[in-house]
Amino acid sequence: MIRLTLAQMRRSVARLAAAGIAIALGTGFVAATLVASDLIRTATTDSVAAPYAKADLVVNADGDQLRPQDLEAVASAAGVAAAAPLATSWEDVAANGKTINAQFTGTTSDARLEPQRVHDGAFPKAADEVAFPVKQAERLGVAVGDEVTVTPQSGAEGGSTPRAQRLRVVGTLDDPYGAWTDAGGAAVVTAPTLAGWQAAEVGSPAGVTYPDVLVALDPHTTTAQATATLSALDLPDGARVLTRDALARELAAQATGDDDVFTYVVLTFAAIALVVAALVIANTFQVLVAQRARTLALLRCVGASKAQLGRSVLFEATVLGFVGSVVGVAAGTALTQAVLSVLRTRTTTPLPHTIHVSVAAVLVPLVVGTLVTVVASLAPARAATRVAPLAALRPTDAPTLASPAGRVRGVLALLATVGGLGLLGIAVLAGTQGSPEIGLALGVLGGAVSFVGILVGSVFWMPRVVHATGTLLGKAGASSRLASANTLRNPRRTTATSTALLIGVTLVAMMATGAATARVSLASTLDEHYPVDAVVTSYGSGDAPGEMTTALQGRLDDVDGVRRVVPLSRTSASLSAGRESTGIELDGIDPAAARDVVRNPAAFAGLDDGVIAVDSLQDTVGTTTLEDGDTVTLRASDADGNPTGAAVRLRVHVVDLGEPTAYVTPAVFARIDPHAVPDTAWLAFDDQADAADTLAAVQDTVATEDSSIGVVGPAAQHASMEKVVDTILAIVLGLLAVAVVIALVGVANTLSLSVLERRRESATLRAIGLTRGQLRWMLAQEGMLIAGVGAVVGIVLGVFYGWAGAAAALGAFGPSPLVVPWATLGIVLVVALAAGLVASVLPGRSAARTPPVAALAVE
C-alpha cells in the first residue's frame, strides 16, 4: 500500500505541489516570526545595553550615587579583573576655528568594558591624547596627528577660569553597537583626564558621582561568586549588582514599553495563516480524492479495505506535511537572514550579523506544519473510504447539477459565524480594557471560528453572488451568458475555487489593515516615549551663561529639515505639596508653541497660567505622589536649595514626556525666576526629512557658534525604530503575498480540473459553432468572475478582521482607528482579477486546441 501511495504521490506531484507550498508558507511564517522576535529582542537589548559593552556585571545605582571610593572598592574586590565607571562629561572642543560641545568618556583598563572600537590609530594612553568618533572628527576637520583644544567646564561659582588643554588626536573610533548614538558620539580621553574634568565641574574630586560601574571578572570567578562579593561591599543604598544581561533586559523592557506585544501580534497572524493553509490543503486533497475516485474504486474492487484507503491518504498527507514544513522552516529562516542583512545596510540601529535559530524555531513549525496537514486531510481521507467499488465500472458520468448543501451544514455555519463574531467582539473589548493577552487569545479563536463559519456556509451564498454578478455582465454576448451559467452548474466547485482566493485575499486585506492600524497606534506610542525630535542647549562660554538667542533660533530654524524651533528657559525651583517640598527642574515654555513642537501635543493641552505640568518621572514630593488636580506651591530656590521668594499656587497635571522636569507658562516662570533667559530650544523635524541627517546638520550649525552648545536628538532613534517596524511589516505582507499566490495557483488548479470535466461539453459547443476565441473568452470570464467575487468579499472580511485584530492586540495603548489601506486593497483586487484571467489561459488553450472530435467519442 505504501508503494502504491508513493507512486500516486509521484503522479500527482503538480497538484500536491500547490498544497505543499501552502504548508511551506505557513510554517515558514511561524519560523520567521519566532526567529524575528528573537532578533528584535536581541537587537533592542543590545542597543540599550551598548554602553555597558561586554561587562560581566554592572553595579547600578539609582541616579548618580556611586562615589570614587565605591569605584575603588569594587575595583579591588576579589575576582574583579577591572572596573570602570560609566562616566561622561560634556566639554567644548575647538579645532580649525570650529567649536563643538561634545560628550567625553574615559578609557578603560579592560577591553571588555569599552563599547567603541578603533577605526584608525589607537586609544589615548597619555593625558594629552584624545580619540574622536569618525563623524565628530570629520565635523571638526581633524585627523590622526592633529591637535584640538578642550576647554573643560568649570564648576559652580567661584571656580578658577578653566585652562584650555591642547590634546593630540591619536585615533578615530567606530561605535558598532551605537552606544553613544543619542549623544552624537563620545570622544575618549584617558580616565584620569576625565576624572580631572569631572572634578573641576563639581568643584572637588570627592563630589564626582557615577550612575553605573562596569565590572569585568577574572576568568575563574563565576558571576554568582562575584555578585555575592560585591553585594557585601559597603555601597550606597539603592545600589544593586546585576549581570549586564539582566540590566539590559530591564532597560529594554523600559524602552519598548511592554515586552513581546509585537511578537503576539505577528504570531496571531501566523496562526491564522496556518489555519488558512489547512483549508487550502483540505480543498486540494478533496479535489485529489475526487479525481482518483476511479482508481480508489478499482482498489476496492481488487480487495483493498476502507481502512487501507483512508490510511493511504493520511500517509500521503504526513509525507507532504513533513516535506512542506522542512522547506518552510528553511525558507523562513533564510528569508529572515536575508532581510536582516539588508536591514543592516539601511539603518543606523546596530543589528547582529546573523540570526540565532533556536531549537524551538525549528521544531515548533515542523511539528505544527505536519500536524496541520494531517488534520486537514482527515475529511478527504474519510471521503476516500466511502468510494463505492461500483464506481469503477460506471462510464464517466456526465456532469450533473450537484445537489444542494445540507441543512445541517447551514445551521452549523450560521452558529459558527455568529458565535465567532461574538467572541471577536469580546476580544476587542478585552483588548481595549487593557488585557491584550486575553484579547489576542479570544480574538484568534473568535476570528478563526467566525471565518470557518463563513467559509463553511459559503456554499449557500457564494454561487448566488457569483451568478448575480455574472447576470449583470451577461449582457455582453453569448460567451458571457455561457460563463455565467457555468458558474451555477457545480455550486460546490465554484465555491471551493472562489473560497481559495477568498482565504488569501482576506488574509492580505487583514494584514494590510492590521498593519496600517498598528502603525498608527505604535507611532503614537513611540511619540509618547520620544516627545521631542531634538533638544539644543546653550551652555555659555566662560562665565557668561548660556543663551538661546533669537539669532541662534533663526539659524536653527533655517536648517534643512527643521520645522519648528521653540525656546524654553530652565531653572531650579522648589515644589511643595502639603508640608513636604522637593527641589525640581523647572522649564518655562509657551503652551501653544509646545503643542506644535512636541510629538504628543496632548501633554500640553491643559497648560495655562494656573497649571504646572509635572512629568511622571518627577511626580513625588517626599512621600506624596502627585496626581492630576492636586494643588501645589511653587517657589524659586536659592543657592542652597531652599525655597525663597513669592509662592505661586498651581494645579498639577501629570504628563509623560520622559524628562524629570516640570513645565509652566512663561508668565509663571517669570514670577519664579525673572532674570532667566531661554537657554534651550526644542526642535521639531519635518516628517519627510531623514532624522539622522537633520540631526547632523543641526550639530554642524551649532559647531560654528562661539559659545558651547549641546545637541541631543532622540529623533534618530525614533526614526530607526520606525524603520525596523516598517520593514518587519513589509516582511509580513511579503509572506502573505506569497500565500495569495498559492491561493491563485489553487484557483488555476480547480479551474483546469473543471475544464477537464467539461471536455465533452466544450467539444459540443465547438461543434455547434463556438469559435476558439469565444471558448477562451468564456473560460476567462468564468475565471475572472469567480476570482473577482472572491476578492471583493475577501477584502471586506479582511478589513473587518484586521481592524478587530489590531484593536484586540493594541487597544490598550490607545484608540484603534479604522485605517483602510486603499492602495494596497486596490492592487489586491486588480491582481485577483488578472489572476482569474491568467488562471484560465492554460486550461483555455488546451480546451481550444482539442479538436472537437477528440472529445466527442463515446468511451
Added chain:
Amino acid sequence: MAPSDQTAPPTTAPPAADATGTVTKRSTAVRARALTKTYGRGEATVRALDAVDVDFEAGAFTAIMGPSGSGKSTLMHLLAGLDSATSGSAYLGGTEVTSLTDKELTLLRRERVGFVFQSFNLLPMFTAEQNITLPVELANGTVDRAWLEILVETLGLGQRLTHRPSELSGGQQQRVAIARALITKPEVVFADEPTGNLDSRSGAEVLSFLRRSVRELGRTIVMVTHDPSAAAYADRVVLLADGRVAGDIQDPTPEAALAGLDALRSLDDAAVVAR
C-alpha cells in the same frame, strides 16, 4: 422542393429559399473525393479512411453503415469539418471543407451544418428551449420564431420546452438535439449513431422524426450507424468497410440492410482466410 419518394404529400410548406441546397432537386449536398485519414507512423500506421469517393444527395436521408472500425464515424467527422484529413478533399455544396481555417470551419458549422450526437450532448444548465436556440445565440443572431414553432410541433416538444435535460427522457433529449441541429436551417445534418443510447421504442421515434424532417421540412440528413434496422429508415445506405466504400443500397428494407452488413462481415472473413 421535389423529393424522389414521398409517402405523403408535404404537410407544411417549406420555408422560403434562403439557404442554398434545400431547394435543388437531386443536387449534391456533400461530396468526398479521395478522402484519406491515417493515424500513427511507420509500422503502426492505421488507415481509417482510404481514398474514399462518395456523394450525398440534397433533400435525402442517407445512412453510412459498417461494422466497428470501418471508418464511418471518421468519414462523417471529415465531411463535417470536425477533423482534418490526411489527404483528399471534402465539399459542402460548393465549399471545400478540407481547405478551410479553423475559424471558417467554426462559422461553417454554426450556419450550414447541424449535428446530432449519440450522447445527446445537451448543456445541462440550460432549458430545452435555450438548448435549441444555442447555435443562433452563439452567432448573436435572432431566432426565427416561426421556424422554431414548426420544429417544436414536428418533433412533439411543445410540453417540454422549459425543462432541463435532467428532467427529460433519452428520447426527448435526442429530439431536443435534433431541433438544435435544425434551428439554423443547415444545408446538411450529420447524425452520429443517434439511437445508440436509446431503447428501441425511443429509437424508432427518433428515426421517424429524422425521416419526417427530410420529407416534410426538406432537410438533408447523413446518418452514421451500425444498426441495420436504423439504416432501413434511410433513402440510401452507403456501406463502409476497412476505410473503403464497400456497397450501396437504394431504398433499403431492414432485411436488405442486414444482408448488406452480413456481406461486409463475410468480406472480412474472406480477407482473413485469404491471409
